[in-house]
């Protein structure tokens with residue numbers, strides 16, 4: 056008990072992958088078609104990589120069903136430098152079936168979904184939107 060109290064004020068280094076919304080109303084924003092800011096930190100062989108995205112839900116114009124998400128990546132000046140589309144039509148509640156258009160997903164050797172699909176799924180799950188169609 057004494058040891059725990061003594062360590063309580065120490066900050067431990069953050070490790071592992073992190074994916075979190077940078078606004079309190081991400082679900083509301085996404086459902087009304089607006090962009091929601093998302094922070095992603097991914098551990099790589101070269102060290103952690105931090106990226107900020109603006110996420111936007113994409114709906115089919117006719118059926119209005121959610122067909123995927125656009126992840127707009129910004130540079131330090133707030134300029135969009137890259138956009139990825141994560142297609143969820145092969146299984147909206149099964150992130151392992153999501154198809155991203157990034158290089159890693161198209162040409163990568165891993166059978167696992169790319170960092171965009173995995174991070175997005177974790178972030179959507181946290182705000183109750185993983186199974187919303």
Ligand SMILES: [Zn+2]
Nearest residue numbers: 155157169171
């Ligand atoms: Zn991707």
